[in-house]
Amino acid sequence: MSSEIPLYDIVIIGAGPVGLLLSVCLSRWGYKVKHIDNRPVPTATGRADGIQPRSIEILKNMGLKSKIFAHHPARVHEVAFWDPASQGKIVRTGTWASCPDFLDARYPFTALLHQGLIERVLIEDVEKNGTTVQRPWTITGFATNHANPDYPVEVELKNIDSNVTETVRAKYLYSGEGARSFIREQLGVQIRHKDPISHVWGVMDGVVRTNFPDIKMKCTIHSDHGSIMVIPRENNMVRLYIQIASSTDPDFNPRKTATVAEVQEAAKKILQPYYVTWDRVEWYSVYPIGQGIADKYTLDHRVFMGGDVCHTHSPKAGQGMNTAFHDAINFAWKMHLVESGFSNRNTLETYEVERKFIAETLLNFDNKYAALFSQRQPTAAEVSGAVHDSGEAEKNPFVEMFKANCEFTSGFGVAYNGNIFNHTSEHSFQHPLLITDSPKLRSGRILPPADVTRVVDANVVHLENEIPFNGAFRLFVYGGLGASPKKGQHKALSDLAAGLSKPGSFYSRFRYENRTRDTHHDSDNPHSRFFSIALTLAAKRPEIEISELPELFHDYSGRIYADDRRDLKVLDAKASAHAKAGLTGEEGAVVVVRPDGHVGIAVRLVEGNGTVEALEGYFNGFTTQSARATKDSGLGGGVDQVRAQL
Numbered sequence: 001m002s003s004e005i006p007l008y009d010i011v012i013i014g015a016g017p018v019g020l021l022l023s024v025c026l027s028r029w030g031y032k033v034k035h036i037d038n039r040p041v042p043t044a045t046g047r048a049d050g051i052q053p054r055s056i057e058i059l060k061n062m063g064l065k066s067k068i069f070a071h072h073p074a075r076v077h078e079v080a081f082w083d084p085a086s087q088g089k090i091v092r093t094g095t096w097a098s099c100p101d102f103l104d105a106r107y108p109f110t111a112l113l114h115q116g117l118i119e120r121v122l123i124e125d126v127e128k129n130g131t132t133v134q135r136p137w138t139i140t141g142f143a144t145n146h147a148n149p150d151y152p153v154e155v156e157l158k159n160i161d162s163n164v165t166e167t168v169r170a171k172y173l174y175s176g177e178g179a180r181s182f183i184r185e186q187l188g189v190q191i192r193h194k195d196p197i198s199h200v201w202g203v204m205d206g207v208v209r210t211n212f213p214d215i216k217m218k219c220t221i222h223s224d225h226g227s228i229m230v231i232p233r234e235n236n237m238v239r240l241y242i243q244i245a246s247s248t249d250p251d252f253n254p255r256k257t258a259t260v261a262e263v264q265e266a267a268k269k270i271l272q273p274y275y276v277t278w279d280r281v282e283w284y285s286v287y288p289i290g291q292g293i294a295d296k297y298t299l300d301h302r303v304f305m306g307g308d309v310c311h312t313h314s315p316k317a318g319q320g321m322n323t324a325f326h327d328a329i330n331f332a333w334k335m336h337l338v339e340s341g342f343s344n345r346n347t348l349e350t351y352e353v354e355r356k357f358i359a360e361t362l363l364n365f366d367n368k369y370a371a372l373f374s375q376r377q378p379t380a381a382e383v384s385g386a387v388h389d390s391g392e393a394e395k396n397p398f399v400e401m402f403k404a405n406c407e408f409t410s411g412f413g414v415a416y417n418g419n420i421f422n423h424t425s426e427h428s429f430q431h432p433l434l435i436t437d438s439p440k441l442r443s444g445r446i447l448p449p450a451d452v453t454r455v456v457d458a459n460v461v462h463l464e465n466e467i468p469f470n471g472a473f474r475l476f477v478y479g480g481l482g483a484s485p486k487k488g489q490h491k492a493l494s495d496l497a498a499g500l501s502k503p504g505s506f507y508s509r510f511r512y513e514n515r516t517r518d519t520h521h522d523s524d525n526p527h528s529r530f531f532s533i534a535l536t537l538a539a540k541r542p543e544i545e546i547s548e549l550p551e552l553f554h555d556y557s558g559r560i561y562a563d564d565r566r567d568l569k570v571l572d573a574k575a576s577a578h579a580k581a582g583l584t585g586e587e588g589a590v591v592v593v594r595p596d597g598h599v600g601i602a603v604r605l606v607e608g609n610g611t612v613e614a615l616e617g618y619f620n621g622f623t624t625q626s627a628r629a630t631k632d633s634g635l636g637g638g639v640d641q642v643r644a645q646l
């Protein structure tokens with residue numbers, strides 16, 4: 001074993017959305033990242049452009065939203081449908097909310113700006129935290145050869161300009177290489193095409209002059225002359241997607257192409273009776289795509305893949321970049337918890353299980369939805385029924401499909417199945433205090449959003465977004481409606497604090513070794529880098545005195561909230577954040593939320609040691625018994641920056 005071979009925690013190949021977001025997370029958390037991309041410069045313009053509502057929340061939670069939104073993305077709130085009318089013209093047949101009310105999204109719109117602007121923000125963040133994306137470098141070989149047992153993966157890299165080569169060793173190799181992946185090919189992992197149909201799309205970004213009234217809306221236009229999708233964009237631009245060929249065409253050719261002039265001519269015909277001309281074209285591409293999923297996302301739990309390497313989608317639903325984001329954060333927190341000594345190595349298996357399931361569901365869904373649409377368009381009554389959530393409308397399969405489609409395309413359909421992290425009735429650990437039947441607290445889904453008042457500064461904040469994505473599990477404690485927060489009056493809360501503080505509890509086991517560490521300004525991780533607590537009390541803000549709460553919560557002073565805001569969705573509720581979490585009785589609850597915002601388990605908050613016992617059982621399912629690597633250094637430096645931006 002040569003001591004000169006550089007060692008890294010991870011080598012990331014590819015600096016598209018998946019590679020960059022992964023690099024952001026791991027660089028912030030202090031990992032040593034080798035990150036390369038084979039292109040000499042980052043994406044300048046074009047390619048993917050849609051950030052869906054759930055992805056906006058994720059970016060917000062990471063402190064990246066404001067920087068991306070500084071580029072003034074277009075915001076799509078409604079989708080307009082246009083269909084053929086007489087004499088070769090088109091007519092608007094309806095408009096829908098792109099993210100209807102029933103989804104309860106913080107940001108009920110799609111933000112549209114080109115991939116390069118998003119990548120720029122991610123690159124800046126990566127660099128701020130000590131990682132450089134090296135270009136133009138490529139990968140020429142790799143092997144999990146365990147020559148160095150701590151850094152079992154050996155990776156061969158080459159500079160494309162100079163042909164200089166480098167060998168490095170790493171704990172992990174992650175391929176974010178996009179649809180044509182060297183690593184996937186070397187591993188012999190097959191892409192399975194869900195649908196034999198391939199499509200060739202012409203994509204054109206530019207500034208147009210037109211009298212088409214919906215040019216600032218997302219539109220699906222069917223006409224006697226073909227179909228087109230209109231997507232408004234940043235800087236007064238508009239994107240047009242035209243399907244140039246599909247394998248159902250008699251003369252289908254996946255390499256079929258079209259010039260800018262041909263696509264413009266087609267667009268002019270489709271948009272009749274409206275005119276359209278181009279002031280400028282910023283980007284044009286012909287983009288052949290099929291719906292495919294990789295059989296495996298890893299073979300040995302050391303070399304992993306994600307993003308377009310593992311799944312490709314038609315651009316219709318705008319999912320490529322968004323699915324890539326989810327892949328990145330799912331892998332990031334799991335790798336982090338394994339490498340920092342918190343969870344067992346076998347938990348990495350859940351990456352493929354969770355992410356492949358979502359990709360499959362998405363593609364199956366997309367196919368079914370497209371088929372339903374090709375039969376007929378929904379009626380206005382059906383759409384209205386779906387949006388307003390009436391019981392009658394529920395019975396209509398079209399409405400059900402519409403709702404499921406909105407959930408999926410907005411990103412709220414990401415619902416992971418039961419596993420070691422997402423507790424269900426199939427889990428080997430069961431306890432009478434587990435909340436198993438709540439329609440609001442469903443394990444594997446995200447926590448419902450709620451507004452609350454932060455006690456220390458009386459700011460109204462988004463509860464679900466208060467704890468930043470920092471790799472820690474979040475314990476959302478809801479005090480319940482039955483007990484006052486006054487000193488000594490909330491026995492269940494005191495018992496919870498006492499149970500967590502006991503030496504040997506799942507919470508104490510992972511406390512910082514250095515108890516004298518200055519955590520005065522750290523409300524997120526005052527005791528442990530693996531846990532954050534947010535306490536919400538059903539009381540008015542002036543009724544809550546932090547010094548009267550059990551001592552454990554004093555260190556979380558910035559994460560204590562009064563549930564005293566009204567919410568239109570639960571107007572009659574005494575405490576709206578409790579009600580939105582389905583907690584309308586006397587009892588409170590502890591909701592464990594995974595680092596990525598998905599609910600892991602919910603436990604009733606009761607007097608005695610039952611609540612901690614139930615939480616203990618859950619965490620024992622995947623945590624290590626010793627706090628091997630619970631370093632005093634805490635999180636990587638980026639966390640302060642995240643906090644500052646929230």
Ligand SMILES: Cc1cc2nc3c(=O)[nH]c(=O)nc-3n(C[C@H](O)[C@H](O)[C@H](O)COP(=O)(O)OP(=O)(O)OC[C@H]3O[C@@H](n4cnc5c(N)ncnc54)[C@H](O)[C@@H]3O)c2cc1C
Pocket residue numbers: 013014015016017018019036037038039046047048049050115137138139176177178179180181182203285287306307308309315318319320321324
């Ligand atoms: C030409 C083109 C047009 C597209 N148009 C659209 C669109 O209109 N709408 C839409 O929704 N999506 C579009 N996409 C897809 C969208 O860009 C992806 O879904 C999204 O970027 C997925 O992110 P990713 O990080 O997985 O992959 P990518 O964004 O593809 O990033 C992969 C990166 O890895 C690099 N790389 C590849 N191989 C190596 C290697 N061996 N060594 C080093 N680096 C490597 C690549 O250069 C690239 O920078 C388009 C993609 C392409 C390629």
